[in-house]
Amino acid sequence: MEEIKMNGNKRIVQVGINGFGVMGRLIYRLLDKHPLIDVVKINDLAPKSTLDYLLKYDSVHGRFDKGLENIEYSSESNPKNIFWQGVDIVVDSTPDLKTYEHLSKHLEQGAEYVIRTSPLGGNLEKTQTIIQGVNDNSLDLDNYRILSLASCTTNCLAPLVKLVKEFCQKTRNSVEDLDFVTVHAYTNDQAIKDSAHSSDLRRGRDVNNIIETGTGASSQIELFFPELKGKIFGTAYRVPVSDGSVLELRVKTRNGFSLEQFNNFVKLASENDLKNILRYETLPLVSSDCIDDAHTCIYLESAAQQLSNNKVKLGALYDNEFGYSSKIVDLIKLIEQKKFDPIRTTFEGYRTEMTVEAEGPYGPDCDDWDELNYQDVVKCLKNLETKNNWKFEENKTGKAQGDGTLYTNRGMYKIKIGWSGKYVTLLDQKGDTMDLSGDRKNHDFVRGEIGNEFHKELQKREIEYTDEDREWDEAMEMSPDDHE
Template structure:
């Protein structure tokens, strides 16, 4: 087993543990699947960790037995150490058992300097969320560019995973000349329930549960060239926060290098979803609504009925994503991929 530690036991962190346990249950004896050995969250006691892990409003009750002890939780008999440390340099990742990889789901440690604080006591790599100066790798898009000597990597954000998955397929088949994306973000625990004081952007201090609003800082387009350098200067984006939990979407309009039809673009996306982007993209011709996407593990659920052909070389494409469950799956996949590359090098 590949043993990992998680910093941050929020919604994505808890789902990551669920996924790891589910995958280990499906695996064969001796298989190198990630398994969570320790969780750090200074805001949660082991009792709260166990309760929030078991009960989830959107993803349902975890069916296996959970026991909360003084310094750990037992999930279906598997021991997960529970730590409440605020200083990254003092988290005892290897106090009880050797941990190889750290997954930081807080979204706070997005710089190389900050993420590197996890790299001690034999930790091989730290995988973080968010965008900064850390190399970004997105499963199905550029993850094969990862090199084993890279010690801090990012899986970016849910909207970036959705957007770049779509861009990869469209660009490889039709050549993207220009693109404009609107990322539609669900609410999260960092948003305001009621109007309150926040940072420098005044409207982000407004209630997120009864308003929707532009959020420029969350627009993913400026990071696309970090993942797909060939699209440097060709992709712009905006973002909107909506009062819907868990599920987001990307509305993408692209100008292509050749004349096409919307149906042809859809056919190529379906082909990719069934082949080289399987598990990353799902093609759907159903009449979907946001709640239909809850619990979908794909980075990008292409909604064939929601898009349209605008001109001979311009199409509008619409895709959904589960910002929590699908993103947790990509974190799990990235850990598994990094560990497999380590084995290959040996």
């Protein structure tokens, strides 16, 4: 996991999943065919063979043809013992790790970012909560490395609340009260038969009941719309269906509220800013109709009612499993685009030149420094394609000078080949030269591999050199740091 993987000229983002329950398995399925994102490790307390079986056979979401044969697996309950070195993003979908103090252990063990698949608890100052279509434009990956998408209910509710507020602003109105009810499919936090529950007596009752329980969506909404604090209230009911949930939102405004105009407003948003997040549905659907729908809010025109001049009832469906997992994957893709796209971020801002001289063991004062010509250098770079599974794309600009791009497992480099093949210079994708103070180990490794290939080519020419030169050359073979 420690090496950087490339797909052509793109860096592959490596993902680990801690907790391979329903969410973890759906996220794995959704990422399976993504060309630039790989799930490389899973940590779960269940045996790997059991996880493999559950991945392939899902009672709600159907069959999945691939297993976990090539995935690294561990079974650690303490995040301090999970080795994430080389993993870019850890998705944590365990029941208990919900605070910065707990989740930061993943960062200490090598992860670059952590995404939590539930609302965060404790001190939120060092974390950021994102809702697609609501505040994803404010995603700050430089200052926050632990992220959350709140809850599945909040992901359905927040886009609706946003539209209500925007519609009120457009019509010179204001929100007075918001009340919502979610009728939610049961989860594995509930009991099948009556038994004790650690936090809610009602959740310990037989799953075939309609069970009123708490919801944190009210307080989560206030994270995005602080002006609604004290104005939004919610209730949740767990019902005996395996997937697919319903949301009802009642809105009271200061002035009159036209449901017909609001429906048109929602439909327009579903085709523009909230596309792929909110779907506008005219047919009268039931809860199972939303299963495997990636939208987090399916607005039901048939469920909307004008209760009075300034009161309306709105309705929506959401797949509390697949829809939410899809937005976790969308966040992973967004991180990939913002932080791991090498065209935008590889070696950005570096200023110090890094060269590899093609003079082998002969020393700077020897007449044989130009023994390799342009084509020799290109040949050496091409040799690395077979040896290291790298890729060199040549872009020749003249008879004796040219450039190209070298894609390696340690990064992507612009290549400038000097006159007569005397040296090559490694630059970043923007054309700026690189600063060896940043990630020097990886840069020197690439530099050393190129230098070694040059030396092998020079030695084929059987030019005599001294014992002192030979010792210097052998030292260079052993340590990339000596290629200076």
